[in-house]
Amino acid sequence: MAKKIVHSKEDVLNTEAKIKQAAQAVFMRKGYAATRTRVIAEESGINLALINYYFRSKENLFNLVMLDCMKGFIGGLKQILNREDLSLEEKLGEIVAHYLSMFKSQPDLPLFILHEIRHNPNGIVNTLGMKQTLTKSHFYQQLKAEGPPKIDPMHFLMNIIALTVFPFIASPLFKIVGDLDDANYMKMMNDRKKLIPIWMKQMLQK
Amino acid sequence: MAKKIVHSKEDVLNTEAKIKQAAQAVFMRKGYAATRTRVIAEESGINLALINYYFRSKENLFNLVMLDCMKGFIGGLKQILNREDLSLEEKLGEIVAHYLSMFKSQPDLPLFILHEIRHNPNGIVNTLGMKQTLTKSHFYQQLKAEGPPKIDPMHFLMNIIALTVFPFIASPLFKIVGDLDDANYMKMMNDRKKLIPIWMKQMLQK
DNA sequence: GTCTATAATTCGATAGAC
DNA sequence: GTCTATCGAATTATAGAC
Numbered sequence: 001m002a003k004k005i006v007h008s009k010e011d012v013l014n015t016e017a018k019i020k021q022a023a024q025a026v027f028m029r030k031g032y033a034a035t036r037t038r039v040i041a042e043e044s045g046i047n048l049a050l051i052n053y054y055f056r057s058k059e060n061l062f063n064l065v066m067l068d069c070m071k072g073f074i075g076g077l078k079q080i081l082n083r084e085d086l087s088l089e090e091k092l093g094e095i096v097a098h099y100l101s102m103f104k105s106q107p108d109l110p111l112f113i114l115h116e117i118r119h120n121p122n123g124i125v126n127t128l129g130m131k132q133t134l135t136k137s138h139f140y141q142q143l144k145a146e147g148p149p150k151i152d153p154m155h156f157l158m159n160i161i162a163l164t165v166f167p168f169i170a171s172p173l174f175k176i177v178g179d180l181d182d183a184n185y186m187k188m189m190n191d192r193k194k195l196i197p198i199w200m201k202q203m204l205q206k
Numbered sequence: 207m208a209k210k211i212v213h214s215k216e217d218v219l220n221t222e223a224k225i226k227q228a229a230q231a232v233f234m235r236k237g238y239a240a241t242r243t244r245v246i247a248e249e250s251g252i253n254l255a256l257i258n259y260y261f262r263s264k265e266n267l268f269n270l271v272m273l274d275c276m277k278g279f280i281g282g283l284k285q286i287l288n289r290e291d292l293s294l295e296e297k298l299g300e301i302v303a304h305y306l307s308m309f310k311s312q313p314d315l316p317l318f319i320l321h322e323i324r325h326n327p328n329g330i331v332n333t334l335g336m337k338q339t340l341t342k343s344h345f346y347q348q349l350k351a352e353g354p355p356k357i358d359p360m361h362f363l364m365n366i367i368a369l370t371v372f373p374f375i376a377s378p379l380f381k382i383v384g385d386l387d388d389a390n391y392m393k394m395m396n397d398r399k400k401l402i403p404i405w406m407k408q409m410l411q412k
Numbered sequence: 413g414t415c416t417a418t419a420a421t422t423c424g425a426t427a428g429a430c
Numbered sequence: 431g432t433c434t435a436t437c438g439a440a441t442t443a444t445a446g447a448c
Binding site: 036037038048049051052056057058 | 440441442443444
Protein backbone atom coordinates (compact mmCIF):
# COMPACT_ATOMS: atom_id res chain seq x y z
CA MET A 1 0.00 0.00 0.00
CA ALA A 2 3.03 2.25 0.10
CA LYS A 3 2.34 4.79 -2.56
CA LYS A 4 3.54 8.17 -3.57
CA ILE A 5 1.52 10.94 -2.03
CA VAL A 6 -0.09 12.90 -4.81
CA HIS A 7 -0.17 16.60 -4.33
CA SER A 8 -3.11 18.75 -5.31
CA LYS A 9 -1.49 19.80 -8.56
CA GLU A 10 -3.51 17.66 -10.92
CA ASP A 11 -1.43 18.50 -13.94
CA VAL A 12 1.48 16.48 -12.63
CA LEU A 13 0.42 12.85 -12.75
CA ASN A 14 2.90 10.03 -12.94
CA THR A 15 2.77 7.67 -15.90
CA GLU A 16 0.72 5.02 -14.15
CA ALA A 17 -1.95 7.53 -13.16
CA LYS A 18 -2.00 9.06 -16.65
CA ILE A 19 -2.70 5.67 -18.20
CA LYS A 20 -5.40 4.83 -15.70
CA GLN A 21 -7.12 8.15 -16.19
CA ALA A 22 -7.16 7.86 -19.96
CA ALA A 23 -8.16 4.21 -19.78
CA GLN A 24 -11.21 5.06 -17.70
CA ALA A 25 -12.32 7.63 -20.24
CA VAL A 26 -11.87 5.32 -23.24
CA PHE A 27 -13.31 2.21 -21.60
CA MET A 28 -16.37 4.16 -20.46
CA ARG A 29 -16.89 5.69 -23.89
CA LYS A 30 -16.30 2.59 -26.03
CA GLY A 31 -16.71 -0.44 -23.79
CA TYR A 32 -14.08 -3.13 -23.25
CA ALA A 33 -14.22 -4.90 -26.60
CA ALA A 34 -14.20 -1.75 -28.74
CA THR A 35 -11.38 -0.15 -26.77
CA ARG A 36 -7.95 -0.13 -28.40
CA THR A 37 -4.90 0.12 -26.19
CA ARG A 38 -3.39 2.38 -28.83
CA VAL A 39 -6.14 4.92 -28.16
CA ILE A 40 -5.45 4.80 -24.45
CA ALA A 41 -1.78 5.39 -25.19
CA GLU A 42 -2.58 8.36 -27.42
CA GLU A 43 -5.04 10.00 -25.04
CA SER A 44 -2.71 9.65 -22.09
CA GLY A 45 0.29 10.80 -24.11
CA ILE A 46 2.44 7.83 -23.22
CA ASN A 47 4.06 5.02 -25.16
CA LEU A 48 2.01 1.97 -26.07
CA ALA A 49 4.40 -0.49 -24.46
CA LEU A 50 4.09 1.22 -21.08
CA ILE A 51 0.52 0.00 -20.68
CA ASN A 52 1.73 -3.58 -20.44
CA TYR A 53 4.74 -2.53 -18.37
CA TYR A 54 2.50 -1.02 -15.68
CA PHE A 55 -0.66 -3.12 -15.98
CA ARG A 56 0.41 -6.44 -17.57
CA SER A 57 -2.63 -6.65 -19.83
CA LYS A 58 -5.62 -4.76 -21.19
CA GLU A 59 -7.95 -6.97 -19.18
CA ASN A 60 -6.16 -6.29 -15.93
CA LEU A 61 -6.25 -2.55 -16.57
CA PHE A 62 -9.96 -2.78 -17.29
CA ASN A 63 -10.68 -4.57 -14.01
CA LEU A 64 -8.87 -1.88 -12.04
CA VAL A 65 -10.78 0.86 -13.82
CA MET A 66 -14.11 -0.90 -13.34
CA LEU A 67 -13.43 -1.37 -9.64
CA ASP A 68 -12.75 2.34 -9.27
CA CYS A 69 -15.93 3.22 -11.13
CA MET A 70 -18.09 0.99 -8.97
CA LYS A 71 -16.53 2.23 -5.77
CA GLY A 72 -17.19 5.80 -6.84
CA PHE A 73 -20.72 4.94 -7.83
CA ILE A 74 -21.57 3.27 -4.54
CA GLY A 75 -19.32 5.22 -2.17
CA GLY A 76 -21.16 8.50 -2.65
CA LEU A 77 -24.49 6.81 -2.17
CA LYS A 78 -23.32 5.12 1.02
CA GLN A 79 -22.31 8.45 2.55
CA ILE A 80 -25.72 9.98 1.89
CA LEU A 81 -27.62 6.95 3.16
CA ASN A 82 -25.81 7.22 6.49
CA ARG A 83 -26.10 10.97 7.11
CA GLU A 84 -28.03 11.22 10.36
CA ASP A 85 -28.82 14.91 9.95
CA LEU A 86 -31.17 14.29 7.03
CA SER A 87 -34.78 13.15 6.98
CA LEU A 88 -35.91 10.39 4.69
CA GLU A 89 -37.26 12.88 2.18
CA GLU A 90 -34.15 15.03 2.35
CA LYS A 91 -32.00 11.99 1.66
CA LEU A 92 -33.95 11.28 -1.50
CA GLY A 93 -33.27 14.78 -2.74
CA GLU A 94 -29.57 14.43 -1.92
CA ILE A 95 -29.35 11.14 -3.81
CA VAL A 96 -30.88 12.62 -6.95
CA ALA A 97 -28.64 15.68 -6.70
CA HIS A 98 -25.60 13.48 -6.19
CA TYR A 99 -26.13 11.41 -9.31
CA LEU A 100 -27.21 14.47 -11.25
CA SER A 101 -23.78 16.02 -10.83
CA MET A 102 -22.02 12.71 -11.32
CA PHE A 103 -23.71 11.90 -14.62
CA LYS A 104 -23.30 15.46 -15.83
CA SER A 105 -19.54 14.92 -15.98
CA GLN A 106 -19.70 11.18 -16.75
CA PRO A 107 -22.73 10.50 -18.96
CA ASP A 108 -21.55 7.04 -19.98
CA LEU A 109 -20.96 5.82 -16.44
CA PRO A 110 -24.35 4.18 -15.69
CA LEU A 111 -24.51 2.10 -18.88
CA PHE A 112 -20.85 1.18 -18.43
CA ILE A 113 -21.51 -0.24 -14.98
CA LEU A 114 -24.85 -1.85 -15.85
CA HIS A 115 -23.27 -3.64 -18.80
CA GLU A 116 -20.53 -5.04 -16.58
CA ILE A 117 -23.00 -6.16 -13.90
CA ARG A 118 -25.10 -7.99 -16.48
CA HIS A 119 -22.22 -9.78 -18.19
CA ASN A 120 -20.31 -10.54 -15.02
CA PRO A 121 -22.81 -10.72 -12.15
CA ASN A 122 -20.55 -12.84 -9.96
CA GLY A 123 -17.55 -10.60 -10.44
CA ILE A 124 -16.68 -7.40 -8.67
CA VAL A 125 -20.24 -6.66 -7.60
CA ASN A 126 -20.36 -9.29 -4.91
CA THR A 127 -17.12 -8.12 -3.35
CA LEU A 128 -18.48 -4.67 -2.66
CA GLY A 129 -20.99 -5.65 -0.01
CA MET A 130 -23.87 -3.98 -1.77
CA LYS A 131 -26.44 -5.70 0.39
CA GLN A 132 -25.00 -4.70 3.74
CA THR A 133 -24.42 -1.17 2.50
CA LEU A 134 -28.18 -0.83 2.21
CA THR A 135 -29.58 -2.94 5.05
CA LYS A 136 -27.19 -1.50 7.64
CA SER A 137 -27.65 2.10 6.61
CA HIS A 138 -29.33 4.89 8.54
CA PHE A 139 -31.63 5.25 5.54
CA TYR A 140 -32.91 1.71 5.96
CA GLN A 141 -33.68 2.36 9.64
CA GLN A 142 -35.66 5.43 8.71
CA LEU A 143 -37.59 3.49 6.11
CA LYS A 144 -38.52 0.81 8.64
CA ALA A 145 -39.46 3.46 11.21
CA GLU A 146 -42.13 4.73 8.84
CA GLY A 147 -44.29 2.06 10.47
CA PRO A 148 -45.98 -0.87 8.79
CA PRO A 149 -44.67 -0.75 5.23
CA LYS A 150 -47.14 0.56 2.67
CA ILE A 151 -44.66 -0.49 0.04
CA ASP A 152 -42.13 -3.32 -0.17
CA PRO A 153 -38.74 -1.74 0.62
CA MET A 154 -37.31 -3.58 -2.40
CA HIS A 155 -39.82 -1.95 -4.72
CA PHE A 156 -39.11 1.37 -3.06
CA LEU A 157 -35.39 0.94 -3.70
CA MET A 158 -35.94 -0.05 -7.32
CA ASN A 159 -38.14 2.96 -7.89
CA ILE A 160 -35.84 5.60 -6.44
CA ILE A 161 -32.90 4.33 -8.46
CA ALA A 162 -34.97 3.82 -11.62
CA LEU A 163 -36.48 7.31 -11.51
CA THR A 164 -33.05 8.82 -10.87
CA VAL A 165 -30.76 6.86 -13.16
CA PHE A 166 -32.88 5.84 -16.14
CA PRO A 167 -33.56 9.33 -17.57
CA PHE A 168 -29.79 9.68 -17.91
CA ILE A 169 -29.31 6.31 -19.55
CA ALA A 170 -32.06 6.99 -22.08
CA SER A 171 -31.37 10.70 -22.48
CA PRO A 172 -30.69 10.52 -26.26
CA LEU A 173 -34.09 8.85 -26.71
CA PHE A 174 -36.02 11.33 -24.57
CA LYS A 175 -34.31 14.27 -26.23
CA ILE A 176 -35.64 13.11 -29.58
CA VAL A 177 -39.14 12.30 -28.34
CA GLY A 178 -39.44 15.55 -26.44
CA ASP A 179 -37.60 17.77 -28.92
CA LEU A 180 -35.22 18.94 -26.22
CA ASP A 181 -31.72 20.35 -26.52
CA ASP A 182 -29.03 19.75 -23.91
CA ALA A 183 -29.90 22.85 -21.90
CA ASN A 184 -33.61 22.08 -21.73
CA TYR A 185 -32.90 18.47 -20.84
CA MET A 186 -30.62 19.40 -17.98
CA LYS A 187 -33.29 21.77 -16.73
CA MET A 188 -35.73 18.86 -16.62
CA MET A 189 -33.20 16.75 -14.75
CA ASN A 190 -32.77 19.54 -12.24
CA ASP A 191 -36.53 19.70 -11.73
CA ARG A 192 -36.49 16.04 -10.81
CA LYS A 193 -34.40 16.86 -7.73
CA LYS A 194 -37.58 18.21 -6.16
CA LEU A 195 -40.09 16.02 -8.00
CA ILE A 196 -38.69 12.56 -7.28
CA PRO A 197 -38.82 12.99 -3.48
CA ILE A 198 -42.46 14.06 -3.83
CA TRP A 199 -43.35 11.05 -5.96
CA MET A 200 -41.48 8.69 -3.67
CA LYS A 201 -43.25 10.05 -0.60
CA GLN A 202 -46.58 9.44 -2.32
CA MET A 203 -45.61 5.79 -2.66
CA LEU A 204 -45.17 5.55 1.11
CA GLN A 205 -48.74 6.72 1.67
CA LYS A 206 -51.75 4.56 1.01
CA MET B 207 -20.51 -31.63 -37.09
CA ALA B 208 -23.82 -33.35 -37.80
CA LYS B 209 -26.35 -30.71 -38.56
CA LYS B 210 -29.23 -32.02 -40.62
CA ILE B 211 -30.10 -35.00 -38.44
CA VAL B 212 -32.72 -33.35 -36.23
CA HIS B 213 -35.58 -31.63 -37.97
CA SER B 214 -36.44 -28.78 -35.68
CA LYS B 215 -38.01 -25.45 -36.51
CA GLU B 216 -34.67 -23.91 -37.35
CA ASP B 217 -34.11 -26.30 -40.19
CA VAL B 218 -37.08 -25.05 -42.16
CA LEU B 219 -35.59 -21.56 -42.27
CA ASN B 220 -33.56 -20.66 -45.29
CA THR B 221 -29.90 -19.78 -44.92
CA GLU B 222 -30.41 -16.04 -44.84
CA ALA B 223 -32.98 -16.31 -42.03
CA LYS B 224 -30.79 -18.73 -40.07
CA ILE B 225 -27.90 -16.29 -40.14
CA LYS B 226 -30.06 -13.37 -39.12
CA GLN B 227 -31.61 -15.29 -36.24
CA ALA B 228 -28.26 -16.40 -34.85
CA ALA B 229 -26.79 -12.96 -35.43
CA GLN B 230 -29.50 -11.33 -33.35
CA ALA B 231 -28.83 -13.71 -30.46
CA VAL B 232 -25.06 -13.20 -30.53
CA PHE B 233 -25.15 -9.43 -31.08
CA MET B 234 -27.63 -9.01 -28.23
CA ARG B 235 -25.56 -11.18 -25.91
CA LYS B 236 -22.10 -9.81 -26.69
CA GLY B 237 -22.57 -6.44 -28.33
CA TYR B 238 -21.23 -5.45 -31.75
CA ALA B 239 -17.53 -5.18 -30.98
CA ALA B 240 -17.28 -8.42 -29.01
CA THR B 241 -19.26 -10.40 -31.59
CA ARG B 242 -17.27 -12.73 -33.86
CA THR B 243 -18.74 -13.65 -37.21
CA ARG B 244 -17.34 -17.13 -36.69
CA VAL B 245 -19.61 -17.54 -33.65
CA ILE B 246 -22.63 -16.46 -35.69
CA ALA B 247 -21.69 -19.05 -38.30
CA GLU B 248 -21.40 -21.80 -35.69
CA GLU B 249 -24.66 -20.98 -33.90
CA SER B 250 -26.58 -20.81 -37.15
CA GLY B 251 -24.93 -23.94 -38.50
CA ILE B 252 -23.85 -22.36 -41.75
CA ASN B 253 -20.52 -21.70 -43.41
CA LEU B 254 -18.58 -18.59 -42.44
CA ALA B 255 -18.31 -17.34 -46.00
CA LEU B 256 -22.07 -17.26 -46.40
CA ILE B 257 -22.39 -14.37 -43.98
CA ASN B 258 -20.59 -12.12 -46.40
CA TYR B 259 -22.34 -13.68 -49.35
CA TYR B 260 -25.78 -12.76 -47.97
CA PHE B 261 -25.04 -9.62 -45.95
CA ARG B 262 -21.84 -8.17 -47.45
CA SER B 263 -20.36 -7.26 -44.06
CA LYS B 264 -20.67 -7.72 -40.31
CA GLU B 265 -21.67 -4.08 -39.93
CA ASN B 266 -24.45 -4.37 -42.47
CA LEU B 267 -25.81 -7.47 -40.77
CA PHE B 268 -25.73 -5.67 -37.46
CA ASN B 269 -27.73 -2.73 -38.79
CA LEU B 270 -30.45 -5.04 -40.07
CA VAL B 271 -30.63 -6.87 -36.76
CA MET B 272 -30.74 -3.62 -34.80
CA LEU B 273 -33.52 -2.26 -36.97
CA ASP B 274 -35.59 -5.38 -36.33
CA CYS B 275 -35.00 -5.12 -32.60
CA MET B 276 -36.07 -1.49 -32.44
CA LYS B 277 -39.16 -2.10 -34.53
CA GLY B 278 -40.14 -4.92 -32.22
CA PHE B 279 -39.46 -2.81 -29.19
CA ILE B 280 -41.53 0.12 -30.38
CA GLY B 281 -44.15 -1.70 -32.45
CA GLY B 282 -45.73 -3.47 -29.52
CA LEU B 283 -45.82 -0.26 -27.51
CA LYS B 284 -47.45 1.62 -30.37
CA GLN B 285 -50.29 -0.90 -30.58
CA ILE B 286 -51.07 -0.58 -26.88
CA LEU B 287 -50.91 3.21 -26.90
CA ASN B 288 -53.56 3.30 -29.62
CA ARG B 289 -56.04 0.78 -28.23
CA GLU B 290 -59.23 2.77 -27.76
CA ASP B 291 -60.88 0.15 -25.54
CA LEU B 292 -58.50 0.75 -22.66
CA SER B 293 -58.49 3.47 -20.03
CA LEU B 294 -55.31 5.35 -19.21
CA GLU B 295 -54.69 3.20 -16.18
CA GLU B 296 -55.44 -0.01 -18.06
CA LYS B 297 -52.93 0.99 -20.73
CA LEU B 298 -50.23 1.39 -18.10
CA GLY B 299 -50.88 -2.15 -16.92
CA GLU B 300 -50.75 -3.47 -20.48
CA ILE B 301 -47.46 -1.71 -21.15
CA VAL B 302 -45.82 -3.24 -18.09
CA ALA B 303 -47.21 -6.69 -18.95
CA HIS B 304 -46.02 -6.34 -22.54
CA TYR B 305 -42.41 -5.60 -21.64
CA LEU B 306 -42.52 -8.13 -18.85
CA SER B 307 -43.09 -10.95 -21.32
CA MET B 308 -40.69 -9.45 -23.85
CA PHE B 309 -37.77 -9.15 -21.43
CA LYS B 310 -38.49 -12.57 -19.99
CA SER B 311 -37.44 -14.14 -23.29
CA GLN B 312 -34.92 -11.45 -24.25
CA PRO B 313 -33.23 -10.18 -21.10
CA ASP B 314 -30.40 -8.45 -22.97
CA LEU B 315 -32.67 -6.50 -25.30
CA PRO B 316 -33.08 -3.24 -23.34
CA LEU B 317 -29.35 -2.70 -22.72
CA PHE B 318 -28.64 -3.67 -26.33
CA ILE B 319 -30.95 -0.96 -27.63
CA LEU B 320 -29.97 1.67 -25.07
CA HIS B 321 -26.30 1.17 -25.91
CA GLU B 322 -27.02 1.67 -29.60
CA ILE B 323 -29.09 4.80 -28.98
CA ARG B 324 -26.35 6.33 -26.86
CA HIS B 325 -23.52 5.64 -29.29
CA ASN B 326 -25.49 6.40 -32.43
CA PRO B 327 -28.23 8.89 -31.52
CA ASN B 328 -28.61 10.16 -35.05
CA GLY B 329 -28.86 6.72 -36.57
CA ILE B 330 -31.82 4.42 -36.80
CA VAL B 331 -33.68 6.03 -33.94
CA ASN B 332 -34.65 9.12 -35.87
CA THR B 333 -36.03 7.13 -38.78
CA LEU B 334 -38.60 5.39 -36.60
CA GLY B 335 -40.74 8.43 -35.88
CA MET B 336 -40.57 7.96 -32.15
CA LYS B 337 -41.89 11.41 -31.47
CA GLN B 338 -45.02 11.13 -33.61
CA THR B 339 -45.67 7.63 -32.30
CA LEU B 340 -46.23 9.19 -28.93
CA THR B 341 -47.76 12.58 -29.63
CA LYS B 342 -50.30 11.22 -32.10
CA SER B 343 -51.34 8.26 -29.98
CA HIS B 344 -54.68 7.66 -28.30
CA PHE B 345 -52.71 7.45 -25.05
CA TYR B 346 -51.47 11.01 -25.46
CA GLN B 347 -55.01 12.27 -26.01
CA GLN B 348 -56.14 10.55 -22.82
CA LEU B 349 -53.27 12.08 -20.91
CA LYS B 350 -54.17 15.57 -22.10
CA ALA B 351 -57.85 14.94 -21.33
CA GLU B 352 -56.93 14.46 -17.69
CA GLY B 353 -57.33 18.20 -17.49
CA PRO B 354 -54.72 20.77 -16.53
CA PRO B 355 -51.56 18.71 -16.16
CA LYS B 356 -50.52 18.04 -12.59
CA ILE B 357 -47.36 16.59 -14.04
CA ASP B 358 -45.31 17.41 -17.13
CA PRO B 359 -46.21 14.75 -19.74
CA MET B 360 -42.50 14.32 -20.42
CA HIS B 361 -41.79 13.48 -16.79
CA PHE B 362 -44.77 11.15 -16.84
CA LEU B 363 -43.38 9.33 -19.87
CA MET B 364 -39.91 9.07 -18.35
CA ASN B 365 -41.34 7.64 -15.15
CA ILE B 366 -43.52 4.95 -16.69
CA ILE B 367 -40.67 3.69 -18.85
CA ALA B 368 -38.12 3.99 -16.07
CA LEU B 369 -40.25 2.08 -13.55
CA THR B 370 -40.98 -0.62 -16.14
CA VAL B 371 -37.66 -1.11 -17.90
CA PHE B 372 -35.00 -0.32 -15.32
CA PRO B 373 -35.69 -3.21 -12.91
CA PHE B 374 -34.94 -5.56 -15.83
CA ILE B 375 -31.75 -3.78 -16.82
CA ALA B 376 -30.43 -3.83 -13.28
CA SER B 377 -31.86 -7.22 -12.32
CA PRO B 378 -28.49 -8.82 -11.47
CA LEU B 379 -27.83 -5.97 -9.07
CA PHE B 380 -31.20 -6.10 -7.34
CA LYS B 381 -31.03 -9.87 -7.04
CA ILE B 382 -27.84 -9.53 -5.04
CA VAL B 383 -29.05 -6.66 -2.89
CA GLY B 384 -32.36 -8.33 -2.15
CA ASP B 385 -31.08 -11.90 -1.90
CA LEU B 386 -33.56 -13.03 -4.55
CA ASP B 387 -33.43 -16.02 -6.87
CA ASP B 388 -34.89 -15.98 -10.37
CA ALA B 389 -38.32 -17.20 -9.27
CA ASN B 390 -38.68 -14.63 -6.51
CA TYR B 391 -37.47 -11.87 -8.77
CA MET B 392 -39.99 -12.71 -11.48
CA LYS B 393 -42.68 -12.73 -8.84
CA MET B 394 -41.69 -9.18 -7.92
CA MET B 395 -41.77 -8.14 -11.55
CA ASN B 396 -45.27 -9.60 -11.87
CA ASP B 397 -46.39 -7.61 -8.84
CA ARG B 398 -45.29 -4.45 -10.60
CA LYS B 399 -47.95 -5.02 -13.24
CA LYS B 400 -50.49 -3.86 -10.68
CA LEU B 401 -48.23 -1.55 -8.66
CA ILE B 402 -46.85 0.69 -11.39
CA PRO B 403 -50.30 1.83 -12.61
CA ILE B 404 -51.15 2.74 -9.01
CA TRP B 405 -47.96 4.74 -8.55
CA MET B 406 -48.39 6.44 -11.89
CA LYS B 407 -51.96 7.44 -11.08
CA GLN B 408 -50.76 8.98 -7.83
CA MET B 409 -48.45 11.21 -9.87
CA LEU B 410 -51.40 12.56 -11.79
CA GLN B 411 -53.05 13.71 -8.58
CA LYS B 412 -51.80 16.63 -6.59
C1' DG C 413 11.36 3.83 -17.21
C1' DT C 414 10.83 4.67 -21.94
C1' DC C 415 11.37 3.76 -26.56
C1' DT C 416 11.38 1.03 -31.41
C1' DA C 417 10.47 -2.92 -33.73
C1' DT C 418 8.23 -7.05 -34.12
C1' DA C 419 6.26 -11.42 -32.72
C1' DA C 420 1.88 -14.02 -32.33
C1' DT C 421 -2.68 -14.23 -32.86
C1' DT C 422 -7.21 -13.13 -34.37
C1' DC C 423 -10.66 -11.33 -37.30
C1' DG C 424 -13.38 -9.83 -41.38
C1' DA C 425 -13.53 -10.62 -45.97
C1' DT C 426 -12.64 -12.89 -50.52
C1' DA C 427 -10.98 -15.96 -54.39
C1' DG C 428 -12.01 -19.88 -56.69
C1' DA C 429 -13.44 -24.84 -56.98
C1' DC C 430 -17.62 -27.48 -57.03
C1' DG D 431 -25.50 -21.49 -53.18
C1' DT D 432 -22.01 -23.66 -50.54
C1' DC D 433 -17.52 -24.99 -49.46
C1' DT D 434 -12.12 -24.80 -48.52
C1' DA D 435 -8.30 -22.20 -48.12
C1' DT D 436 -6.18 -18.08 -47.43
C1' DC D 437 -5.19 -13.12 -47.63
C1' DG D 438 -4.47 -8.66 -45.47
C1' DA D 439 -5.29 -5.74 -41.81
C1' DA D 440 -5.50 -4.86 -37.05
C1' DT D 441 -4.53 -5.85 -32.23
C1' DT D 442 -2.34 -7.30 -27.89
C1' DA D 443 1.78 -8.27 -25.97
C1' DT D 444 6.84 -8.66 -25.71
C1' DA D 445 11.97 -8.49 -26.73
C1' DG D 446 15.71 -5.73 -26.47
C1' DA D 447 18.28 -1.26 -27.10
C1' DC D 448 18.93 3.00 -24.65
